[in-house]
Amino acid sequence: MTTDLNPAPAAPPGAQARVPLGQRMAGLGGNARQYGIFGALVVIVLLFQVLTDGKLLLANNVAALFQQNAYVMILAIGMVMVIVAGHIDLSVGSVVAFVGGIVAVSMRDMGLPWLVAVLLGLAVGGVVGAWQGYWVAYVGIPAFIVTLAGMLIFRGLALVIVGETVAGLPSQFIAISKGSLPNFLGYANNMDVVTILIGVLAIGAIVVSQVRARRSLRKHELYVEPVGLFATKLALVAIGIGVLTVILSFSAGGTPTVLVIVGVLIVAYTFLMGRTVFGRHIYAIGGNRLAASLSGVDTRRVDFWIFVNMGVLAGAAAIVTTARAGAAIASAGQNFELDAIAACFIGGAAVTGGIGRISGAIVGALIMGVLNMGLSILSVDPSWQMAIKGLVLLFAVAFDLINKRRAGTR
Amino acid sequence: MSTANDVPLLSLRGLGKRFGAVEALVDVDLDVYAHEVVALVGDNGAGKSTVAKMISGVLTPDTGLIEIDGETVTIPTPIAAHALGIATVFQELALADNLDVTSNLFLGRELHRGRVRDDETMEQIARKVLRDLNSRIPSVKSPLSTLSKGQRQSVAIARTLIGRPRIVVLDEPTAALSVSQTAEVLTHIERLRDLGLGVVLISHNMNDVRAVSDRIIVLRHGRNNGEFDAATVSHEAILAAITGAPPTRELDPTAFLPTPH
Structure with missing residues (x-):
């Protein structure tokens, strides 16, 4: 879409830089909270590094951390979009079991090649999402109800499809979760050269894109951070x-293969939420649904696609989970929805919608993952682990809320 | 009121609207010319907001015509209204608190290249629009939640200028604002007129109406009940038209005494 208004003539240099300090801090508010979450992750990592006598950050444990928590991160990406739009999805755990069953059966009983089965799984996830999105967006049933029903429906269907365990899956499929990138470049000082290369490329890409974005802001004489x-x-x-x-x-x-998958998803969805019209509309709907629709945002279409997207990502999580287990089981994915929702809220998403970031949700998932792994290394009883994670969720959100309230009454 | 241009920018002819058994509007006429602020006043429930919603495509009239530049149009949706050059500031502010000023200005009509938003161009236009309004918004990047009520109203009015509208409808823009905030909003309304737009101002604050409008149209029980030149009309005459009381030049002290038998 275009507008007739001519771009503004260049403002005098520094015009925009003269922002009062209070305003500048307020503008930083969203970011400051984001930094806080990163800080919390670092603190928790260091804490457990000390408590476990350095076992937490052993190379194989770090690789396992990503392999064990890939499903939470994938689900949290979709969930944060659902939550930002002011909805919730309780069905993703059941959908993981359902799609996992279909993928496993299609490979073992129907002899589909693993790659086709993977695509089938993503497609089925999308169809499940479209089903739930239809009821939420076009019939107007609250997502809580629709996905609560979905939780039962798809758990039931998973039991029908899987029955007992479906095992004996192709090794290439299992490698999605258990494998690593081939280290065809050999080793240098015992370090995998492929991994080093990826790390260097990632750092380079981030630096270049950030510097470029900053230069562009400068060129247009818009506000840049110090x-x-x-x-x-x-x-x-x-x-x-x-x-x-x-x-x-x-x-x-x-480098674990799932880390690459998750990394690509993070970059793609950060872009979607941060730079596209669709992403902006998700935030607008969560902030003020009536305003968005009066302004001409097709709120139903946005709602529908958010759920389709959640379904596809649940399909991806199903593939990762099934590959990791090496088999489909009807009870797979239990409590996955709660893991994903907790990751979003620890990562700073607002219960009322409108606020939340992909990066926050990922860090939230990592905080939960590090807690899991750290407590397991310390051989803390699983029942206590659950209680501790519950408290962390409660305190994280309470801390956030109190901070916000203080900022509000300032 | 006479203007240079004889054809009104916006013209409502015999609008009628019924909600069940209630006749919200009956045969309402309204003309708006360019460079003009027309105030639409009336008591609660007189039908002012219904008229606003019809102009902005939220409601469609049961009877009557809407003309723009003398041509009959239908306005089925807010998007259609926007395409016709009509921008509306609704009574319930249509703004998203969690987004910044620029995002709110362009909400629902974001500029983009391919799939990517053109945030830089949007920010530049936002700054220009706010400057045009002489608005005192500290930064186009401020989240709406950090702004005062008056500043938010400025944003809502600035929003109408995106995409170069010709007609702006303001539904109770000064309700719940402080005195200084009201003054700022009234300045914005005058700026809209200076920019050559036709403005429909809906309000039941007589001081605001008399301060900025050129013509005052009174609605009572969903019907036209008088039209006045804002420069010459007396406060009492407007009030009389609003309440339906006979226009009295001076208060008659005997009016309140019990009638002797």
């Missing part, structure tokens, strides 16, 4: 990825 803050942020990100790369390069397999 150079010190910008550089510090970039340096911290680069160090974080660098440390992770080095640790992973010492692991048995190098």
Whole structure:
């Protein structure tokens, strides 16, 4: 769409930079919270690193951390979009079992090649999402009810399809979750060169894209953050990825395949939420549904596609989960919806909708994952693990809320 | 009121609307010319907001015609209204608190290249529009939740300028604003007129109406009940038309005494 208005004539330099300090802090508010979540992750990692006598960050444990938690991160990406739009999806765990069953049966009993089965799984997930999206968007039934029904429907269907365990899946399929990128470049000082290369490329891509974005803002004389803050942020990100790369390069397999899948999804969905019209409309609907629709946003269409997308991602999570287990079981995916929802809320999403980020949800998922792994290494009883994770969720959201309230009454 | 251009920008002819047994509007006429602020006043339930919603495509009239530049049009949706050059500031502010100023200005009509939003161009236009209105919004990147009520109303009015509208409808834009905020909004309305737009101002604040409007049209029980030149009309005459009381020049002290038998 275009507009007749001519772009503004260049403002005098520095015009936009003269933002009052209070306003600047307010503008930073959203970001400051984001930094807080990253900080919490770092603190928890360091805490468990000490408590476990350095076992947490052993190369193979870090690789396992991603392999074990890939499903939460994939689901959390879809879930944060659902939550930002002001909905919820309780059905994803059951959908994981249902799609996992279909994928496994299609390979074992119908002899489909694994890649075709994977595509089938994603498609079935999309159809499930379209089914739920139809009821939410076009009939107007609250998502809580629709997906509560879906939780029962798809768990039931999973039992019908899977019956007992469906095992004996192709090794290429299992490698999706258990495998690593082939280290065809060999080793240098015991470090997998492929992993190092990916890490360097990732850091390079981030630095280049950030510097470019900043230069573009400059060119259009729009507000840019102070150079010190910008550089510090970039340096911290680069160090974080660098440390992770080095640790992973010492692991048995190098870079886990699922980490690449999750990484690609994170980049793609961050772009979708941050830079596209569709993403903007999701935030607008969550912020003020009536305003969005009065402004000409097709709220029903957006709602529908959010659920289709959640379905496809649930399909992806089903593939990862089934591959990791090496078999489909009807009870797979139990409580996955709660893991994903918890990751979103720990990651700063608002219960009322309108607020939440992909990066936050991923960090939320990692916080839960690190807690799981750390407590397991310490051989804490699983019942206590559950209670501790519950408390972390409660305190994370309470901390967020109290901070927000304080900022509001300032 | 006479203007240079004889054909009104917007013309409502014999509008009628019924909600069940209630006749919300009966045979309402209204003309708006360019460079003009027309105030639509009336008591609660007189049908002012119904008229606004018909112009902005939220409601469709049961009877009557809407003409733009003398040509009959139908306005089935808010998007159709926008395409016809009609922009509306609704009584319930149609803004998203969680988004920044630029995002709100362009909500539902974001500029984009391919699939990617053109945030930079949008920000530049946002700054220009706010400057045109002489608005005192600190930054186009401020989230709406950090702005005052008056600033939010400025954003809502600035929103109407995106996409170059010709007719702006403002439904109770000064309700619940402080005195200084009201003054700022009234300045914005004058700016809209100076920019050559036709403005329909709906309000039941007589001071605001008399301060900025050129013509005042009174609705009572869904019907036209008088049209006045804002420059010359007396406060009492408007009030009389609104309440339906006979226009009294001075208060008659005997009016309140019990009638002797």
